Amino acid sequence: MNVEFKNVGFSYPDTAEGTLKDISFCIKNGEFVLLVGESGCGKTTITRIINGLIPGFYGGKLTGDVLIDGKKVSDYKSYELSNVVGSVFQNPRTQFFNVDTDSEIAFGLENAGKSSEEINATLDKVTEELNIQELRNRDIFKLSGGEKQKIAFASAYASNPEIFLLDEPSANLDTVGIEGLKECLEKIKNNGTTVIIAEHRLFYLANLVDRVLYLKDGVIEREISGDEFRSMSRATLNAMNLRSNAYISLNETESYQIVDILEKGLCIRNLSVEYKKRRVFESINMDFMPGQIYCIIGNNGAGKSTLLRSICGLLSATAGDIYIDGLRMKRKDLQKKAFMVMQDVNYQLFADSVINECILGTEKSSSIWVEKILDEMGLLEYKERHPNTLSGGQKQRLAIAVSLMMDKDILLFDEPTSGLDYKNMHLCADFLNMLAQKDKVIIVVTHDEEFMECCCDRIYKLN
Amino acid sequence: MITLDPRTKVLLLILTAIFSASIPNGIYTLVWIILTTILGIMLKRALKTARAAIIFAALWLFASFILPNIGGVLHTSLLVWLGLVFKCYPCCMIAALFISTTQIGEFMAAMSKWRVPRSVVIPLAIMFRYFPTVKEDWGHIKDAMTLRGISLSPGYFLKNPGVVVDALYLPILVTASNAADDLAASAVTRGIENPRIRTSRLDIRIRLIDIIVFLIFAVALIVGMGLSTGGYV
Numbered sequence: 046m047n048v049e050f051k052n053v054g055f056s057y058p059d060t061a062e063g064t065l066k067d068i069s070f071c072i073k074n075g076e077f078v079l080l081v082g083e084s085g086c087g088k089t090t091i092t093r094i095i096n097g098l099i100p101g102f103y104g105g106k107l108t109g110d111v112l113i114d115g116k117k118v119s120d121y122k123s124y125e126l127s128n129v130v131g132s133v134f135q136n137p138r139t140q141f142f143n144v145d146t147d148s149e150i151a152f153g154l155e156n157a158g159k160s161s162e163e164i165n166a167t168l169d170k171v172t173e174e175l176n177i178q179e180l181r182n183r184d185i186f187k188l189s190g191g192e193k194q195k196i197a198f199a200s201a202y203a204s205n206p207e208i209f210l211l212d213e214p215s216a217n218l219d220t221v222g223i224e225g226l227k228e229c230l231e232k233i234k235n236n237g238t239t240v241i242i243a244e245h246r247l248f249y250l251a252n253l254v255d256r257v258l259y260l261k262d263g264v265i266e267r268e269i270s271g272d273e274f275r276s277m278s279r280a281t282l283n284a285m286n287l288r289s290n291a292y293i294s295l296n297e298t299e300s301y302q303i304v305d306i307l308e309k310g311l312c313i314r315n316l317s318v319e320y321k322k323r324r325v326f327e328s329i330n331m332d333f334m335p336g337q338i339y340c341i342i343g344n345n346g347a348g349k350s351t352l353l354r355s356i357c358g359l360l361s362a363t364a365g366d367i368y369i370d371g372l373r374m375k376r377k378d379l380q381k382k383a384f385m386v387m388q389d390v391n392y393q394l395f396a397d398s399v400i401n402e403c404i405l406g407t408e409k410s411s412s413i414w415v416e417k418i419l420d421e422m423g424l425l426e427y428k429e430r431h432p433n434t435l436s437g438g439q440k441q442r443l444a445i446a447v448s449l450m451m452d453k454d455i456l457l458f459d460e461p462t463s464g465l466d467y468k469n470m471h472l473c474a475d476f477l478n479m480l481a482q483k484d485k486v487i488i489v490v491t492h493d494e495e496f497m498e499c500c501c502d503r504i505y506k507l508n
Numbered sequence: 509m510i511t512l513d514p515r516t517k518v519l520l521l522i523l524t525a526i527f528s529a530s531i532p533n534g535i536y537t538l539v540w541i542i543l544t545t546i547l548g549i550m551l552k553r554a555l556k557t558a559r560a561a562i563i564f565a566a567l568w569l570f571a572s573f574i575l576p577n578i579g580g581v582l583h584t585s586l587l588v589w590l591g592l593v594f595k596c597y598p599c600c601m602i603a604a605l606f607i608s609t610t611q612i613g614e615f616m617a618a619m620s621k622w623r624v625p626r627s628v629v630i631p632l633a634i635m636f637r638y639f640p641t642v643k644e645d646w647g648h649i650k651d652a653m654t655l656r657g658i659s660l661s662p663g664y665f666l667k668n669p670g671v672v673v674d675a676l677y678l679p680i681l682v683t684a685s686n687a688a689d690d691l692a693a694s695a696v697t698r699g700i701e702n703p704r705i706r707t708s709r710l711d712i713r714i715r716l717i718d719i720i721v722f723l724i725f726a727v728a729l730i731v732g733m734g735l736s737t738g739g740y741v
Contacts, residue, residue, distance in 0.1 A: 127699035139690035393652035
């Protein structure tokens with residue numbers, strides 16, 4: 046099916062971000078089109094217009110014509126559109142309606158009122174074609190991010206849509222998850238489905254795209270053919286604030302010799318942790334010196350989050366010790382010394398303004414000190430804003446500001462760059478470097494090879 | 509082992525609510541709990557139901573044999589507290605059984621057969637979906653509070669009640685509302701607004717066993733109402 050935009054303009058009711066200005070383009074049947082550009086450039090807006098969430102769900106003012114197969118999108122009812130356009134979103138945690146996988150895949154079919162025989166037959170067919178039989182009849186809450194995203198994909202796929210829309214589907218996935226997603230995309234491309242995908246991480250799409258639309262400030266600044274895109278150098282892409290179009294492989298960690306307990310910094314010795322009666326990892330030895338940026342990598346289930354939580358004193362170790370500056374730490378001491386910036390930073394913002402967030406629960410709160418820290422984090426101009434109105438990167442920096450207010454020496458980051466565009470990823474790296482210069486111990490759990498390449502001093506791999 | 513139609517479970521919940529509202533006598537509560545426990549075992553939730561039943565039994569034995577020997581203010585406050593617990597226990601138990609043995613899609617399709625409007629069913633379905641999320645969210649929020657040096661201990665709460673309340677409700681509010689938006693958007697793109705009668709991949713119909721179970725509970729309610737003379741335990 047063709048998708049055609051004719052002089053389309055749009056603005057959200059309450060923000061200038063994601064605005065579109067007089068956009069026109071046509072996507073042919075069976076084409077694989079990639080939408081790229083900085084956060085807020087309008088690429089998500091385009092996907093939302095095609096699946097009808099704009100203006101139906103998000104409101105705002107839409108001008109111009111959007112046609113699917115020559116028929117205006119506004120003439121389709123939301124449930125008619127759902128048979129034509131399948132959507133997969135960014136966050137695998139929040140897009141499933143059911144708690145078990147089978148029901149989730151069948152969700153669209155049940156809404157459409159198909160008979161139970163037909164639904165079950167489709168369910169078998171879909172899981173076989175996408176090769177996800179092992180995910181049948183599982184509790185979705187117990188799946189990894191990559192597996193959840195496959196279920197979201199299968200749920201859209203089950204309605205057999207002619208157009209597939211994906212909005213940053215890789216944002217929360219690790220390398221294995223992205224590989225699985227790529228296989229699914231290859232499958233629908235070969236079926237002749239039209240695919241429209243908005244993404245920041247580009248490497249996994251390079252071989253699939255027919256055309257790239259580069260958006261900037263709500264207009265299509267450049268149209269790039271698939272071949273041209275594949276031949277573009279990293280420098281060119283980075284200059285456009287885009288991430289790399291090729292996978293960046295990092296040198297595997299050289300084996301590390303554990304010597305004496307460091308006089309300065311964090312040392313982990315023979316650490317074993319059990320969580321929910323399962324041995325997560327055993328006898329881990331690691332050293333972290335202040336002033337350097339350490340990245341911890343490893344597949345899902347390798348225990349990265351568990352390790353971070355143990356370092357923060359949120360979990361107790363079954364065996365082994367953690368030392369800071371040569372002293373053995375108890376759990377309570379670790380809680381005082383270490384701070385973690387969580388992947389979903391919304392969990393750790395409690396106050397009604399940026400400035401109150403900084404002084405909440407801290408004793409030492411002279412306003413000069415607070416403003417200095419906010420200034421360093423680039424947040425001073427937002428000090429009266431509600432934390433929830435900040436962008437993802439700004440919220441992260443607010444959490445860092447809190448940790449500085451609390452004088453924490455050990456700073457841990459859980460997937461700080463998930464969903465960030467090239468520019469914000471770099472900004473994040475810059476802030477980590479700045480923290481390193483303050484002689485903080487910095488430990489980052491990440492899957493983002495591109496990010497590691499630009500700021501990581503040393504990689505530890507968990508198996 | 510049996511499965512029940514979600515509609516039967518809704519009826520059982522309503523019967524239980526009527527029971528709790530109209531029959532104050534403790535011995536009947538015990539009977540109702542026994543019925544619910546048997547139902548739970550039949551619905552393949554043996555372990556959790558048995559655990560809930562044992563907790564109830566312990567409280568009931570305490571109320572019957574130990575409480576009368578306690579005097580003073582403690583007696584009164586325990587009496588009031590236990591009275592409240594006994595009132596809520598049957599409803600909570602059957603509701604937990606309902607939620608844990610019913611899939612959301614199945615529930616929505618069954619309500620659709622009853623012609624319950626979508627504007628009623630969808631919020632209920634989202635509540636169903638939200639319960640398991642609460643546990644996950646709670647873990648994260650507790651971690652975040654510990655990292656900020658905010659403790660849930662009574663001592664800390666008395667000193668800084670405002671901080672604790674903010675730290676609890678704001679993240680829950682923000683993450684829940686973000687999640688609800690995402691969830692609704694994804695449901696809309698999958699045709700949840702379709703006015704056709706929703707179907708289910710599971711075969712949903714009222715079977716003989718549904719009628720039998722319903723009748724057992726209904727008869728128990730009627731007999732209980734006839735015999736009840738008031739009183740507490």
